[in-house]
Amino acid sequence: MTFFKERLKNIKAFIFDVDGVLSYDTSPLDESGDPVRTANVKDGFAIRYALQNGFQMAIITGAxxxxxxxxxxxxxxxxIYLNSFQKMECLDDFIVKTGVAKNEILYMGDDLVDFPIMKEVGIPTCPxxxxxxxxxxxxxxxDKKGGEGCVRDVxxxxxxxxxxxxxxxxKGIKAD
Known part of the structure; x- marks a missing residue:
């Protein structure tokens, strides 16, 4: 059996859910009843830094x-896949577009809609x-909650x- 830390060495891509992962799982509502999502700046910095270092990245959300x-x-x-409740279709599209294998993907999700995709990727993670x-x-x-640095952590x-x-x-990297 390969240990978790050893498997990290094979990761070439990250996929993240939004609500409950990149943002808090509770949000105030705007005047039209839509959630006002948060964004953690340290997560944002880590995303940008990973991209600049050659990692592939996707956002798959029901938002x-x-x-x-x-x-x-x-x-x-x-x-970026919005309004997605069939996340496996988005995963398949991402793989076709990037050439990354499922076992080279780290996915972070927090709720039942993430369950099927998490069973398919190399490293399923959660807040x-x-x-x-x-x-x-x-x-x-x-050890971090959604919206509080769990993305930066992984x-x-x-x-x-x-x-x-x-x-x-x-060089040339801007903070969020």
Whole structure:
């Protein structure tokens, strides 16, 4: 059996859910009744840094808001799937477009809609406040809650395992 830390060395891509992972799982509502999502700046920095170091990245979410799309486009994420409740179709599309194998993907989700995709990827992960069913199939449970740095946690672990986390001078990278 391969240990979790050893498997991190094979990761070439990250896929993240939004609500409950990249943002809090509770949100105030705007005047039209839509959630106002949060964004953790340390997660944003880690996303940008991973992309600049050659990792592939996707966002797959049931959310259907242009603010989410704009946020992650600004960070450099090319593969953003909104209004997605059949996440396996998005995974298949991402694989075709990037050439990354399923076993080279780390996915972080927090709820039942993430369950099928998590069973297919190389490393399924979740924040500490994920639902029990998702925790049960996760290879790693971050000690951080959704929206509170869990994405930075897994990106940093992968990059450290591959000796890519701040091993060289950072040039031209902008903080979030």
């Amino acid at each position: 259907n808001t242009q603010r989410v799309k704009l946020r992650y486009k600004k960070l450099g994420v090319e593969h 500490v406040d994920a639902v029990p069913e998702v925790k049960a199939i996760s290879m790693y449970i971050s 990106i940093e672990q992968v990059m450290r395992s591959q000796q890519k986390w701040f091993g060289q001078e950072i």
